[in-house]
Amino acid sequence: MTTSDVQRSTATGLPRPNARGRALRPTTKVLPEHARGHNRSLVLQTLYRAGSQSRADIARETGLTRVTISDLVAELMLEDLVIEVGQREDARPGKPATMLDLNREAFQIIGVDLSGYSEFRAAILDFDGQIIERAQLPLAGSTGANATAKVVSLVESLVARTTLPILGIGVGSPGVVDLGGTVLSAPNLGWAGEPLQQLLENRFGVPVLVINDANAAALAEHSFGDADSDMMLIKVGHGVGGGLLLDGTPLFGSRFAAGEIGHVVVGTDGGAECACGKRGCLETWLAVPRLEAALAASTSMDERNTILTEAGQRLGIALAPVVGALNLAEVVLSGPTELLDGVLATATIETLRARTMAEFHGDLILRMTTLGEDIVMRGAAVMVLSGQLGVS
Amino acid sequence: MTTSDVQRSTATGLPRPNARGRALRPTTKVLPEHARGHNRSLVLQTLYRAGSQSRADIARETGLTRVTISDLVAELMLEDLVIEVGQREDARPGKPATMLDLNREAFQIIGVDLSGYSEFRAAILDFDGQIIERAQLPLAGSTGANATAKVVSLVESLVARTTLPILGIGVGSPGVVDLGGTVLSAPNLGWAGEPLQQLLENRFGVPVLVINDANAAALAEHSFGDADSDMMLIKVGHGVGGGLLLDGTPLFGSRFAAGEIGHVVVGTDGGAECACGKRGCLETWLAVPRLEAALAASTSMDERNTILTEAGQRLGIALAPVVGALNLAEVVLSGPTELLDGVLATATIETLRARTMAEFHGDLILRMTTLGEDIVMRGAAVMVLSGQLGVS
DNA sequence: GTTTGTTAGTAAAGCTTACGAACAAACTCT
DNA sequence: AGAGTTTGTTCGTAAGCTTTACTAACAAAC
Structure with missing residues (x-):
């Protein structure tokens, strides 16, 4: 028996890294019922995303067997979460499929x-x-x-x-x-x-x-908008806040304050005084009341554009290290379209591109949310x- | 049956959010054998962290039953990953426990x-x-x-x-x-x-x-050093790189380039030209060759301190948005101690504290790695x- | 109209995994 | 010595998924 034989045979029995290339770090026990709950959600998820499907469709999609899917579906139908919605329309060989769907009228x-x-x-x-x-x-x-x-x-x-x-x-x-x-x-x-x-x-x-x-x-932007599963959303309103989605999951941070970038100081050239006591916080450039006040005092379109460009650049300066460190490919803005969309957003993306490594995020996107105020x-x-x- | 009765009873059967307060998004099926693999790792993990323990100890710690632990341990012993190491030393009532440990001589x-x-x-x-x-x-x-x-x-x-x-x-x-x-x-x-x-x-x-x-x-810093499960490590050498650990898991990023902050532009006041073509990249201040060249040209201790302080501040400026956005509580430096530790590190942490919201990370720590060059x-x-x- | 082959869904049996109950062994304490 | 504790095992059971085998229902080709 050679050395490598030993390792091969042993390694086979060991847990392999998952699809993302790393092993799950076990933290608590997992019982069969947890697996069941997971597979239950998997069925719901499949119906939620792909819409009406037959049991066999779900089985193919999930990799579970038709038998198991039938079992899970029966359970979900008892709970009135899933319903049968008639037979498949298009004619094809074999027994016609009974189509299922989430009972969208259930809750x-x-x-x-x-x-x-x-x-x-x-x-x-x-x-x-x-x-x-x-x-x-x-x-x-x-x-x-x-x-x-x-x-x-x-x-x-x-x-x-x-x-x-x-x-x-x-x-x-x-x-x-x-x-x-x-x-x-x-x-x-x-x-x-x-x-x-x-x-x-x-x-x-x-x-x-x-x-x-x-x-x-x-x-919301991930589920109902076009957002990827890794992105940052910047919410500009009375203050400036951010939400980070990594692998589809919100990041909370060590003190649940992840995303709070409104009071990060931007740039190395001073700035206006902020309510928090510091100078040059992102909010002093970008918060809606500040922006509106500055714009109200402006006398020309040029001046207006300068103000918006400056605000956009500041946002870009603040975001560049975050985009670089997280290797983000997508940043979404939420807030008053008339302020953010256009000059400001353009300045932000240009600043971001100029201050980070293009090689790492060739397709960096910055755009407004499509979901509006809701x-x-x-x-x-x-x-x-x-x-x-x-x-x- | 009242409305809230319906919801209560239904909700009971549904998957509850996990310990971190959110539900796991199911992506692939989970079979009993996967659960088994997880629990296997849980046993290994328990022994790895707490050292020698009895089957009953592991059962108490993991929440699985003694029976199940016995079964898992038997499997692990067959694979020579776990061994019995004699009976528990200290005298107490009951049948003496057989102590187990990872077979640290196995691989x-x-x-x-x-x-x-x-x-x-x-x-x-x-x-x-x-x-x-x-x-x-x-x-x-x-x-x-x-x-x-x-x-x-x-x-x-x-x-x-x-x-x-x-x-x-x-x-x-x-x-x-x-x-x-x-x-x-x-x-x-x-x-x-x-x-x-x-x-x-x-x-x-x-x-x-x-x-x-x-x-x-x-x-390494997480497993063998004192690092928390959420932290950023900055590696200063010929270049400047970073590694992010969130919830104990490395972050990879949309193009696998997470952590690459060496070529993020720092500050709003120009800076030296960088090999990448931009001006003012973090590396132009912090990379070891640049630092050493600058220090070699310095003539006084004051001048030396100015150079190191400037480098530290630049690092702080670059990290502030990241620390803020991720709500990091810990940053670890790895690289030449004689350059990083002291003036430079002090300047970095002071800059970080000055540019972020204290409320969110009152205990923000910045320190050198304890693991040296290995x-x-x-x-x-x-x-x-x-x-x-x-x-x- | 009949045959052939395909697809959907179900039923039964079996395997894996974890659990609870019960118990023997081995110890301490009184 | 007897009572109480703790460990670890054995036995039987429940849950969950798979495999295998089946029926029902269809299309296509003859």
């Missing part, structure tokens, strides 16, 4: 966007993330418990209008949100350690998921779909 | 470091990442096929000196390395699309894992341990 989702400066927004959404009903509530400067009460009241008004059972409530909140849905810090709303998820779950008795607004937006609510709905069904 | 690992400017380095390592034997080979300007031949010859010389079967070969290479271990681009070595992993696997008949040198270093070889060994045993 509704409530998505909430707390990131607005003057009002809270919420909506009832369907399985496809389409908005069915809307509701708003003027914030009127409420903070602390008053703000919380407004959230509850807004959700209440929508719950009353649902026509189907509620799958869950998703909330996109500004500030720093931990994994348990507690808003650790949201200065504008006067929240510090607000256990929003717990609170809403107790109040409404349905699963609730609270996530940072920019992260929600990034999820992006956070729809991202919150994605959280629910993903958390409750394993679908996104 | 050796070969770790290779191709990141040196003048020589390739390699070593035989044991399960604990300790170096048993070393070997070097002067690069002597070799590129392309010649460089590849030197790698093979270096590994050959070490393979001949192994005293146990080889678990695998890990290689830390400069440049951009894809998930299949092909070096897509390594200018210094004249490699473009060099299928190093395939080549070495064919040649030596053992599992081979090739990864970027800075990523390897980051893994960091890449040891990281390459971690790749093998992780890939072959699921241990790290």
Whole structure:
């Protein structure tokens, strides 16, 4: 027996690296029922993405056998999550297939966007993330418990209008949100350690998921927009925030503050004073109130363009190290189109290209979101779909 | 039946978010045998980290039952990966426990470091990442096929000196390395699309894992140093590279070039010309040859400190957006201690603190690696341990 | 109209994996 | 010595997926 024979035979029995070339680091036990849950979600995921399909189609797609798929589908049909929708139309040899689909009429989702400066927004959404009903509530400067009460009241008004059972409530909140849905810090709303998820779950008795607004937006752009599974979304509003999606999963960071780039100092040449006490934070160039103030004071189109170009360049300067370090191929902007799209975005992408290595991201893309103002609510709905069904 | 009753009962059957608060997105089927492999690794992992333990200890630690652990251990003992090492010493009630341990004498690992400017380095390592034997080979300007031949010859010389079967070969290479271990681009070595992993696997008949040198270093710092599971390692040498660890897993990026920050432009005030054609790349301030040249031309200690401070600040400026966006809590430096440690590192951390939001990373740490020059070889060994045993 | 071959879905049996119950062995403590 | 603890094994069972074998239902070709 040669040395290499020993290794070959031993190695065969060992866990191989997965498709991404690395081994899964085991952290907790995995039982057969977990595998089952995974495969269950796999069926839902297949139907969610590809639409109506037969059991045999799903079996081919997933690699599981027809028998197993039949079993899983039976389970999902009992729970009313999957339904049969008749036989396949097009004629082909063999027994006609019974087509299945997600029971898209089974549940509704409530998505909430707390990131607005003057009002809270919420909506009832369907399985496809389409908005069915809307509701708003003027914030009127409420903070602390008053703000919380407004959230509850807004959700209440929508719950009353649902026509189907509620799958869950998703909330996109500004500030720093931990994994348990507690808003650790949201200065504008006067929240510090607000256990929003717990609170809403107790109040409404349905699963609730609270996530940072920019992260929600990034999820929405991935699920409903054209975004890749690795991208950064920059949300420009009253402040500037970011959401990072790596391999389709939001990044949270060591203190749940990943994406918070509004208060990173940009450039080496000073800058305006920021509310945070520093000088030259990204927000001082890019936040909507600052931009609008600067534009209002401008007297010519040239001056206007200079202001927007400067803002775009600053964003590019701030993003360049991030794009380089993460080897990002896609950056998406969300915010007022009339400000961001055009001169500003062009300046940003040009700055980014000039300051990073083209070889590593030849196809670097920067574009506006296609989801408009509903992006956070729809991202919150994605959280629910993903958390409750394993679908996104 | 109330509305909320429906949701509660339905929700129970659905997959719950995992420990990190989000659901796993299913991508491929999971069979019972995969779960088994995971639990196998869990046993190895437990022994690897906590050292000698009894079956019952492992059962308590993992949450699996004694029966299952006995079964898994029996399998691992057959493969000679786990051995019994006698009975527990300390006296306590009950039947004395039979202690188990990884069979640390079962295999050796070969770790290779191709990141040196003048020589390739390699070593035989044991399960604990300790170096048993070393070997070097002067690069002597070799590129392309010649460089590849030197790698093979270096590994050959070490393979001949192994005293146990080889678990695998890990290689830390400069440049951009894809998930299949092909070096897509390594200018210094004249490699473009060099299928190093395939080549070495064919040649030596053992599992081979090739990864970027800075990523390897980051893994080593996590496994053998004190690093957290979220951190960035900056490797300063002939060039400047970085490795990102997020949740204990290296980040690869959209084009496998994550971490490559050497050619990100720093600051808004020009800078020296870089080999890449741009001006003011991080490397122009920080790369060892540039630093040494500048220091050699300096005439006073003050001037020397100014140069090092400037370099440190530039690093801080480049890292600030990354630290902010990823909410990193830890940055580790690897490279010549006499240059990096002290004035330079101090300037970097001060710059970082000044340019990011303290609230989000109150405990931001920047420090030198504790692993010295062996960091890449040891990281390459971690790749093998992780890939072959699921241990790290 | 009949035959041939294909496809969908189901049923039965078997394998793998983990679990719970029960137990013997071996120890400590009183 | 007896009681209580802890370890590790044996035995039987449940869950989950596969293989094999079947029926039903169709298209195409004769």
